[in-house]
Amino acid sequence: NRPRVPGMTLAIERPHNQYDSAIFVKPGILINFTSKSEQEDIKILTVDLKTMSITSVYKPPAKCLRFPDQDGRHVIISDFNCHNTRWGYNENNENSEFLEKWADAQHLSLIHDPKLPSSFNSERWKHGYNPDLIFVSASLATISKKLVLESLPQTQHRPIGIQVHAAIQLQFVPFRQCFNFKKANWSGFSNNLDATVNNTKATPQNYQLLVTAVRQSVKKIPRGCRTSYIPGLTQSMTLQFKIYKEKFKNDPFAEDTIATGEKLMSALSKEHRRSWQSLIESTDMTHNSKKAWEMIRKLTNDPQKGDQHYNVTANQVTHQLILNTTKQPELRLHLDDEPDHSELTQPFSLEKLNIVINTIKTETAAGLDDIRTEQIKHFGPATCEWLLKLFTINFTFSEMGLQA
Secondary structure, rough: OOOOOOOEEEEEEEEEOOOOEEEOOOOOOOOOOOEEEOOOEEEEEEEEEOOOOOEEOOOOOOOOOOOOOOOOOEEEEEEOOOOOOEEEEEEEEHHEEEEHHHHHHHHHEOOOOOOOOOOOEEEEOOEEEEEEEEEEEEEHHHHHHHHHHOOOOOOOEEEEEEEEOOOOEEEEEEOOOEEEEOOOOOHHHHHHHHHHHHOOOOOHHHHHHHHHHHHHHHOOOEEOOOOOOOOOOOHHHHHHHHHHHHHHHHHOOOHHHHHHHHHHHHHHHHHHHHHHOOOOOOOOOOOOOOHHHHHHHHHHHOOOOOOOOOOHHHHHHHHHHHHOOOOOOOOOOOOOOOOOOOOHHHEEEEEEEHHHHHHHOOOOOOOOOOOOOHHHHOOOOHHHHHHHHHHHHHHHHHHHOOOO
């Protein structure tokens, strides 16, 4: 019986009672020609697709490696049964040294990932090995990725595969909404907030109205999340990226497609280098070391695991503990014979309020009222006056030992 794979078409086969070899292709793929050869029980099957060729090789363990020269662009998936430290063995044998020299002469690159599972797990030696290898032409090395699939039933082997992807790929991130303060309409935000507080009396009971007004004014601040993006892709590269996607869709192995991808990769690399230089030159740990430590973690490739998310914040826990307190603080009326004229007893001024607002740090978590420091820094004149009156009222009633 001839081998069959559901959804695939048999392109070429070399029957054998023990080492059967075959290549299958998807329906619709145009095959230029097929060829097969055998020398000293080493089986070589090739399918040519005009722009490139796919070759399958099997070499029994006891045979010496013999392999013809290759022309053009190639993907070679083979079971060479060669031992080499480059693909997970403890030593090198003579066949593997010959294989490395032949691959260098043919400008072929090994596609191997040591983090992937072994393609063969020996039941006898209780160890995993990688006799199955993938070699590709140098022009395809940067866009090729090795795959190791689930193990086959009743066998010690895992199928291997190769995935050829675009030179430039979108990076996907989880959807998480956040404010984009760099694109915010701060003048509109300040004007809307000032118009609201002008009609509101500055009392502690009306503070919640201010919080509501701030939440309503956030319509002037874009909020969203890019779930897919390409780091370093500038506006001038967008058209070039669209052209490359169309070429890759039509023929990913064409010379023009590969050349366009390499040109785009070079432009992205220059942009990444420019961004890094700008970041290093502007990094200053004197006042804020957050950017500096982020850069150090990136340079040292320090893996950062995502912290577990809790629905209850520390502020909410503190607030609930205050509400659960059974004993309320006693209100005492301070009647001093001599008034205190120290700096701490002086009323608040608008100048001091602006100094405090300008010195608060940005990119920090919001408080219990869900107001960010970036929003506080862009409060308008009327809103700052409203806050000043509120602080003065609270301070005055606190000095008298009364509740406002």
